[in-house]
Every structure is written in C-alpha cells, then in structure tokens.
Amino acid sequence: MSVIDQLVAGHHRFRDGYYQENRERLVDLARQGQSPRVAVVACCDSRVDPAVITDSNPGDIFVIRNVANLIPPCEGKGTWHGTSAALQFAVCGLNVEHIIVLGHARCGGIRALLEGEQQGEEGNFIADWMSIAAAARDHALSRADLDDFEARILACEREAIGISLNNLMTFQWIRERVEAGELELHGWYYDMDTGILSRLDTQSRDFVAL
Numbered sequence: 001m002s003v004i005d006q007l008v009a010g011h012h013r014f015r016d017g018y019y020q021e022n023r024e025r026l027v028d029l030a031r032q033g034q035s036p037r038v039a040v041v042a043c044c045d046s047r048v049d050p051a052v053i054t055d056s057n058p059g060d061i062f063v064i065r066n067v068a069n070l071i072p073p074c075e076g077k078g079t080w081h082g083t084s085a086a087l088q089f090a091v092c093g094l095n096v097e098h099i100i101v102l103g104h105a106r107c108g109g110i111r112a113l114l115e116g117e118q119q120g121e122e123g124n125f126i127a128d129w130m131s132i133a134a135a136a137r138d139h140a141l142s143r144a145d146l147d148d149f150e151a152r153i154l155a156c157e158r159e160a161i162g163i164s165l166n167n168l169m170t171f172q173w174i175r176e177r178v179e180a181g182e183l184e185l186h187g188w189y190y191d192m193d194t195g196i197l198s199r200l201d202t203q204s205r206d207f208v209a210l
C-alpha cells in the first residue's frame with residue numbers, strides 16, 4: 001500500500017468512526033463556525049501535533065505551524081506574513097484568550113540555526129526565517145556552563161520560546177489585549193523523549209513540568 005493509499009484508508013476509518021461518533025458536534029461546529037479559546041504556535045515537525053499531545057478535539061485549538069514555532073517581530077514592510085496573518089485572525093477575528101508558543105526537543109530548525117546555515121543566501125528560506133532566533137543561538141553558543149552541543153541546542157530551543165513571546169508583544173493588537181487582561185501568553189516545551197510538557201515560569205525563567 002502506498003503512503004497516499006494509507007492516508008486515504010485512514011480517512012475512511014475517520015469517516016466511519018470518529019466522524020460518525022461525533023457527527024452532531026462536528027456538524028454544529030461546521031454550521032455555527034469555530035470559536036476556539038486558545039491559539040497554539042507550533043513547529044511543523046510531524047512528531048509534535050498540538051491536538052494529539054493535548055488530547056484536543058476539532059474546534060478546540062487554533063493551530064499555527066511554522067519552522068521552529070517562531071513568532072517574527074511585527075513588521076510594517078514585506079508582503080507575505082503567514083504567521084502574523086494567522087495570529088491577527090486568531091486574536092482580532094476569533095478573540096482567543098490564550099496564545100501558547102509550543103517549542104519542542106530535537107527541533108531540526110533550531111539545530112540548523114546552531115550549525116550555522118548561512119543567512120542571506122539566495123533561496124535559503126530556512127536560514128532567513130531562523131534568524132528570528134539569532135539572539136538565542138548566540139547566547140546558547142556563548143554559555144560557559146554548557147559543554148556539549150546537544151545541551152546548547154536544548155538551551156536554544158527553550159530560549160527561542162522567550163524571544164517569540166517577546167515578539168508577540170510587538171503586535172499592537174496583542175499588547176493591548178494582554179495589558180487589558182483579555183489575553184494571556186504562554187511558553188510551553190514538549191520533550192518527545194519523555195512525553196512531558198513543561199511551561200515557562202516567567203518569574204524564575206525556568207521550565208516547570210505540567
């Protein structure tokens with residue numbers, strides 16, 4: 001069976017199983033529109049599915065995925081801001097009450113950043129995108145308390161979450177809602193080796209298991 005046939009077979013199982021069992025709720029959702037209370041910014045990594053690791057159902061979470069779950073700073077120039085557009089829809093269109101930046105272990109984007117793929121090369125979209133987290137890379141590489149490369153990657157994965165949380169506040173419509181107490185920002189980290197999610201404690205700057 002080809003990989004596409006496997007997906008089609010999976011879809012048939014979904015249609016006969018999950019869809020039938022939840023038909024009323026799914027049809028209501030379709031007709032009434034979505035009203036998720038949480039937006040999650042996650043990595044494209046196929047091993048980190050926000051709905052799976054939070055056991056969420058369709059309609060529960062508005063998911064934005066990009067390489068290494070990064071939030072760019074708000075920029076006036078430029079044309080194609082996929083992540084910023086999705087955030088604007090989640091915040092201004094759907095009025096979500098929470099935004100979670102969901103980082104993860106063994107992130108290929110963060111590894112590429114630390115291995116020094118060149119920014120500014122024609123067509124190197126990943127390096128240009130990952131430069132959002134350049135300060136996290138520089139800090140992870142300069143830390144004297146980290147002696148191995150894997151530890152630096154882990155430190156960078158976690159620090160990049162903080163950069164994205166700071167960048168969220170550069171969008172006026174996010175900052176205003178956060179300051180008014182209508183929107184809360186969260187940094188989460190998923191360790192796929194242990195299956196444990198942890199959250200960034202803004203006081204201690206440490207990650208605490210959930």
Ligand SMILES: [Zn+2]
Nearest residue numbers: 043045068107
């Ligand atoms: Zn990743």
